[in-house]
Amino acid sequence: MDRRIFLAATLAGLAAPAFARAQQRKPSRTRWKVRASEGFDALAFLGPLAGRALYLTYYQADVDAFAPRLPEAVRSDIAALWQEAEKAGFGLLGPSASVLFSGHDGSIAALIAAAASPETALLPAYRQSSYWSESDWRWFTGAAPRLKAVFEAMQAAGFAAFRAERAAGLDARIAELTRDLAAYDVISLQEKLTGRTFDPGIEVVLLQFCKPHGIKVQGQTFLQAADWNTAITVRNAAHEMLHPPVPMDGAAAKAALALLAKDDLIARIVREHDPQWGYTTLEGLLNEDLTQALDQLIGEALGVGRNPADRWRQSDDGIHVLAGAFYGMFRDDKWIETGGSIEAWLARAAETGRLAPARLHAVAARVLERPATSLWPVPKV
Incomplete structure (x- = not known):
């Protein structure tokens, strides 16, 4: 069940590009609701x-x-x-x-x-x-x-x-975050980059005791720490609503999983990483890392993105090599501009050899800014 869990980072966002300004001129599809529990x-x-x-x-x-x-x-x-x-x-x-x-x-x-x-x-x-x-x-x-x-x-x-007693001031935080989130249209970008239709409502539940996790639950609801800032909340929403990015029992996911299972590096990451981070199955890692690559594009488009090399080096002991590879492929394909069916994209990537170890590792190395022979574990500085 580890596909529901992610660890939040607090790195500074990037400046909003022209694409984000163009998005902000359109009517927002996203309807935010913030509450406690x-x-x-x-x-x-x-x-x-x-x-x-x-x-x-x-x-x-x-x-x-x-x-x-x-x-x-x-x-x-x-x-x-x-x-x-x-x-x-x-x-x-x-x-x-x-x-x-x-x-x-x-x-x-x-x-x-x-x-x-x-x-x-x-x-x-x-x-x-x-x-x-x-x-x-x-x-x-x-x-x-x-x-x-x-x-x-x-x-x-x-x-x-x-x-x-511990959560004093939570009502004021709910009001503040509700106001600030209105400027961010996450749903429109998720629909564009996946080819799917989403309910416009996103529910954010602010908690006192959930660090370091953000947690996706049923529906378009996720849980996060009350003191995480607006940029983190937008990134969390961009991430969590995408799970699963493709049907994990569908033909595209099965084709990708069959190829990735033969990749010694990816198999070793699944097998040997610290289980406290979750993602202890190949299916769970594919689900998570494809989602992370898409949410990185959304975060950048909305002006709250993190530097990808820093993000994936500092997150979960650097296990998200697949995320870096997928993100690099999306950038090569100008996916933030074109969008389309992510399931069809994954099927084509499997069919055309883009998931073969040598090609996948080379793209990941470029994004993660470390040698293809040292993608994981992350080299100690």
Whole structure:
């Protein structure tokens, strides 16, 4: 389920090109909605409570203040559930569970109610979503009673008041971001660059405890930290609404996956990278990296793009070599100007040999500004 998760960067944006100014003269297709969520924050806080170093970097003080309020057995089970979720292939517990609880996130009480009756509360929407996985659902239903007990303990420990205290000023931030986002028409560019039609509504859910993740859930909704700036939010939206960029069970994706599976470098990245970043399957990496290449074009067009070499060197230990390659190919094809069906583009790339290791690595090396023989791991400076 790692296709829903990405790590946000805070690099400075590029100046808006003439293309962006032309876009801004057109009526915007994008309709932004910004809100908060107690339930999603409770799910996000499971990572820090599980004691994972990735999250304690940001939330050690919060854990020190709240964890002693929980029974020791509950604290131990949060850590166990997190480990079991990863081992079972469900993914990172908090982000992955957030997908299933979409629409039942208004409060920790709503999480408890949904966990008590997952077959009626959660299954219908989840089964109809693009994230449906029978194996993930099987694991989740087995874990639901334990998750319910965790939520009940958090509720009894006063999580709602604890979060409200930590998230003071959130209403003002929601109003500020809602105003600032109105200038950015993400949907029009996503439609142009994919050949697909998107709902014009994008919902941004601001959380207190989700760093370093941004998380896509059901619908055109994503979760992010409340203090991330407008440029990061635009980039997140440009990225998250694209998942999946092509049908991952379609002919184009299957053709690309068959070729990439024979690429020793890409296979090694999938196999050997740190699993805390997600993307532990070739399908997950293709989904993510094709999306990242497209969102890089959108970010640049809207004036919030990052330097691509810096972005992909600093993100997730440099594993997104495919993203750099796809982005370079898009630039070669002037895709930001022409647009079209991204699924047809991927099929042509597979058919014409552009995904062959030598060609793909050469394009990636040009974008990532390092030798084709040293694309990953990233050379130490």
